[in-house]
Amino acid sequence: MANYVRPQVQRQALPQHAAERIQRMRGGGPGQGPRFFTSDLSVKEFLLVREAGFECAGLVMGSSIYHVGYQQAGYTQNMEMGVLTQALYQARELAMARMEEEAHELGADGVIGVRLRVNRHAWGENLLEFVAIGTAVYGRPETGQKFQVQTWRAPSGMPFTSDLSGQDFWMLLKSGYRPVSLVMGNCVYHVAHQTLGGWFSSVGQNIEMPNFTQALYDARELAMERLQYEAQLDGASGVVGTEVYETSHGWDSHVIEFFAVGTSVLRIHAAEAPPVPELVMTVNE
Amino acid sequence: MSGYFTSDLSIDELLLVEECGFEPLELVQGSSYYHIGWSSAPWTTNMELGNVSQMMLAARHVAMKRLTDQAAQLGADGVVGMRIDMEREGHHAEFVAVGTAVKRRKGDGAAWRDRYGRPFTSDLSGVDFWGIVRAGYRPVSLAHGVCVYHVAHLSLGQWWKSLGQAQQNMEHAAFTQGLYDARELAMARMQYEAHEAGATAGVLAVDVREESHGWDSHVIEFVAVGTGVAPLDAADHELHAPARAVLFAQD
Numbered sequence: 001m002a003n004y005v006r007p008q009v010q011r012q013a014l015p016q017h018a019a020e021r022i023q024r025m026r027g028g029g030p031g032q033g034p035r036f037f038t039s040d041l042s043v044k045e046f047l048l049v050r051e052a053g054f055e056c057a058g059l060v061m062g063s064s065i066y067h068v069g070y071q072q073a074g075y076t077q078n079m080e081m082g083v084l085t086q087a088l089y090q091a092r093e094l095a096m097a098r099m100e101e102e103a104h105e106l107g108a109d110g111v112i113g114v115r116l117r118v119n120r121h122a123w124g125e126n127l128l129e130f131v132a133i134g135t136a137v138y139g140r141p142e143t144g145q146k147f148q149v150q151t152w153r154a155p156s157g158m159p160f161t162s163d164l165s166g167q168d169f170w171m172l173l174k175s176g177y178r179p180v181s182l183v184m185g186n187c188v189y190h191v192a193h194q195t196l197g198g199w200f201s202s203v204g205q206n207i208e209m210p211n212f213t214q215a216l217y218d219a220r221e222l223a224m225e226r227l228q229y230e231a232q233l234d235g236a237s238g239v240v241g242t243e244v245y246e247t248s249h250g251w252d253s254h255v256i257e258f259f260a261v262g263t264s265v266l267r268i269h270a271a272e273a274p275p276v277p278e279l280v281m282t283v284n285e
Numbered sequence: 286m287s288g289y290f291t292s293d294l295s296i297d298e299l300l301l302v303e304e305c306g307f308e309p310l311e312l313v314q315g316s317s318y319y320h321i322g323w324s325s326a327p328w329t330t331n332m333e334l335g336n337v338s339q340m341m342l343a344a345r346h347v348a349m350k351r352l353t354d355q356a357a358q359l360g361a362d363g364v365v366g367m368r369i370d371m372e373r374e375g376h377h378a379e380f381v382a383v384g385t386a387v388k389r390r391k392g393d394g395a396a397w398r399d400r401y402g403r404p405f406t407s408d409l410s411g412v413d414f415w416g417i418v419r420a421g422y423r424p425v426s427l428a429h430g431v432c433v434y435h436v437a438h439l440s441l442g443q444w445w446k447s448l449g450q451a452q453q454n455m456e457h458a459a460f461t462q463g464l465y466d467a468r469e470l471a472m473a474r475m476q477y478e479a480h481e482a483g484a485t486a487g488v489l490a491v492d493v494r495e496e497s498h499g500w501d502s503h504v505i506e507f508v509a510v511g512t513g514v515a516p517l518d519a520a521d522h523e524l525h526a527p528a529r530a531v532l533f534a535q536d
Contacts, residue, residue: 015462015465015466015469016466017466017469017470017473018465018466018469020473021469021472021473021476024473024476024477024480025476036476036480036485036486036487037486037487037488038472038475038476038487038488038491038511039487039488039489039490039491039511040490040491040492040493040511041489041490042413042490043409043412043413043416043417043489043490044413044416046416046417046420046489046490047416047417047419047420050420056487059472059491059493061465061468061469061472061493062465063461063464063465063468064456064461065456065457065460065461065464066454066455066456066457067450067453067454067455067456067457068454069451069452069453069454069455070451070452083452083454086454087454090454090456091456094456098465119495121436121502121505122497122502122503123436123438123502123503124436124457124460126451127457127460129460129464131468133493
């Protein structure tokens, strides 16, 4: 975990149009839902969220345009690019924090279906745009009572976040867990170029390339380890739906970002027994 | 009723639209063809190109209006499965709206139209239409919000300064602020439009996209689209569920 700092994000005021938009959705007071909702969930997801005892509050979003610094790596050296790792991590945290702030302003308990996107634009060399977007939800009062959950919010006091779809959210609650936060870990790694000697010794042979194996293995493990660390900081009982992505963000072909993202979950003590699956023949294809 | 209809609904969509007490009438469409004029922005300024935003919205509205006019002539109460596609060729763009006009079988369709008595519009499939009706909502109109934004070029001074900071990790505050706000504007406008049309409950299945349409690389269009919905009057809500409906937990 050397050289790895979990970035601290200052809470900021929302941009003008965000504040106005949220204001128009907000309800009368505490305990009351918003008077007008927006949601990017599909209709099926929307119905299942309601079925789970939650209501949609509003579409929430946060973004950050980030200038990514520069780092030099030895040509034949396997190493983590710490500067790039930190940049991508920090920018994602900024986008997420702004999205959470919008959900907080709405009076929501959490955000589901969060998508983290990275855009590159023709106008910005070394600039990456990070966007977090999802649908804020709040639990109906009887839902909290049923599950004996005081607050659905994360330990930080901010709304919970999760990249689970509406379907997965429904199933998660049914199986006795609740989401805590979207957890992530990343690692930007420079994979060494092969030396001339190395090339000679392997040409024409079926052999493992220990150098490359080691590099990619290491990088992936680092990203996953950091994700796990975040979940432990949240006091979660586990992480579900983890995916590991590999992207090069238009860098040199030997520089790769491994990005692990998932939802940390906590056990609900007053959960019902999970439903028993049933066999259904569908008339749809 | 003549009983003859055309539609691009799939069989299960047809079944569920009928289940809601509607019958399909005809595939309706509307189109508009626009010349996109240019609006110059100061080279080093982050700003909305207001008249381009308005045009991109107006072009979609005109196509939709023609579609609903055609549906209204047929006596339809609404349009389901509507979509608006854009074809661009240089400075010209064609917007085409297509959907299936539907009519309430019991003849109480007036309650389903929007506040101006026009047929409702929605981009929901027949299956999703059935879903929201079951949940106690009716679609009101497909709402749009558009914001076309010009991203500033660096001035010579800024460029020089940026060379000095090339090694640094930092947020670009001006760009963040500009694009964040532009996207928010598109979302806020969609919300406002839906509310104005009488969608008192909210907006469902929103899609927020960004496109540059091959314009100047510094110009981005943010579009938010979703179906505005209102609560269904209790009297209207006597839907009989099919013998067995299974909502798939997976997509």
